Amino acid sequence: xxxxxLGRTGLVVSKNGFGCxxxxxxxxxxxxxxxxxxxxxxVNFYDTARMYTDSENKLGLALSHVRDKIIIATKTEAVTPxxxxxxxxxxxxxxxxxxxxxxxxxxxxxxxxxxxGSGVYEAMLEAKRQGxxxxxxxxxxxxxxxxxxxxxGLYETLQFPFNYLATDxxxxxxxxxxxxxxxxxxxxxxxxxxxxEARLSIAWMDQFENVEPIxxxxxxxxxxxxxxxxxxxxxxxxxxxxxxxxxxxxxxxDFCRGCGYCMPCPAGIPINNAARMSLLIRRSPAAPYFTQExxxxxxxxxxxxxxxxxxxxxxxxxxxxxxxxxxxxDYKEVLAGKPL
Ligand code: SF4
Ligand code: SF4
Numbered sequence: 577x578x579x580x581x582l583g584r585t586g587l588v589v590s591k592n593g594f595g596c597x598x599x600x601x602x603x604x605x606x607x608x609x610x611x612x613x614x615x616x617x618x619v620n621f622y623d624t625a626r627m628y629t630d631s632e633n634k635l636g637l638a639l640s641h642v643r644d645k646i647i648i649a650t651k652t653e654a655v656t657p658x659x660x661x662x663x664x665x666x667x668x669x670x671x672x673x674x675x676x677x678x679x680x681x682x683x684x685x686x687x688x689x690x691x692x693g694s695g696v697y698e699a700m701l702e703a704k705r706q707g708x709x710x711x712x713x714x715x716x717x718x719x720x721x722x723x724x725x726x727x728x729g730l731y732e733t734l735q736f737p738f739n740y741l742a743t744d745x746x747x748x749x750x751x752x753x754x755x756x757x758x759x760x761x762x763x764x765x766x767x768x769x770x771x772x773e774a775r776l777s778i779a780w781m782d783q784f785e786n787v788e789p790i791x792x793x794x795x796x797x798x799x800x801x802x803x804x805x806x807x808x809x810x811x812x813x814x815x816x817x818x819x820x821x822x823x824x825x826x827x828x829x830d831f832c833r834g835c836g837y838c839m840p841c842p843a844g845i846p847i848n849n850a851a852r853m854s855l856l857i858r859r860s861p862a863a864p865y866f867t868q869e870x871x872x873x874x875x876x877x878x879x880x881x882x883x884x885x886x887x888x889x890x891x892x893x894x895x896x897x898x899x900x901x902x903x904x905x906d907y908k909e910v911l912a913g914k915p916l
Contacts, residue, residue: 649677
């Protein structure tokens with residue numbers, strides 16, 4: 577099985593890691609079965625977060641007996657030292673461990689640094705000194721913050737959205753991380769559900785020796801698909817290259833990645849799906865999006881109060897209300913009979 581060295585952390589992890597966000601949606605038993613099957617098949621990197629409700633508990637329940645054989649990354653959204661320590665202690669308790677291999681600031685709107693007044697980087701250093709944190713990382717969706725983190729020299733890993741729809745600027749981050757000997761952890765390897773064939777994504781990721789993709793896994797069949805691709809690496813053939821190029825052509829430009837950072841919406845609009853509905857109904861089975869429940873959710877778009885909260889929070893700089901209106905118009909037309 578291929579491995580990746582996570583930059584100057586020196587940690588060597590299986591090329592494909594387990595993203596523990598989706599295990600929030602399944603039972604403890606189902607999560608344990610998935611996590612233990614992954615571990616038994618050679619996956620040794622697990623990424624979770626304090627904000628993923630019970631994801632850390634499930635990881636602790638399933639794999640604490642092999643703690644020294646796995647690498648755990650988790651995250652805190654803390655912007656004060658008090659919150660930082662509360663989160664760290666809670667994560668350690670839930671993970672049933674006394675250290676985190678990589679502790680990451682979770683998508684902060686600024687790049688935490690010593691002396692910035694927040695005190696959180698100092699708290700991180702103290703946690704490292706105490707041995708509760710082995711390596712310091714940061715996750716982000718904003719290019720500017722990611723670049724600052726790389727240039728600061730303060731971080732050992734960067735976690736950033738990265739998949740075969742990557743722009744030149746995203747590619748530049750991977751190159752800079754390599755240059756600075758920082759680990760690069762790729763989230764959103766399937767672009768939040770818009771890319772729907774694991775083997776294309778895995779073949780593409782395999783081209784980057786310093787990139788560690790983490791795949792959000794919820795169902796046994798998803799895990800088996802990834803494990804099969806790991807056991808029998810997928811070659812980057814002309815056929816795969818052509819299909820990637822077709823997806824890139826179809827999904828270029830401003831589109832919603834489904835990250836949900838703009839939510840909640842005061843009008844109750846499920847923005848992370850509603851703002852990309854045109855893509856979802858064309859790239860995945862459409863029927864689940866035309867239920868009465870979904871029609872009602874989409875109708876909330878007419879109740880948008882144009883508060884612009886979503887616009888100010890979207891890390892991709894999208895004009896979300898406009899995107900929602902366009903998606904709703906298309907949705908209504910398809911509902912009325914326009915062919916997909
Ligand atoms: S502008 Fe509209 S869609 Fe965006 S948060 Fe406000 S109400 Fe919701
Ligand atoms: S509109 Fe922006 S912030 Fe909201 S889900 Fe889409 S990409 Fe994420």
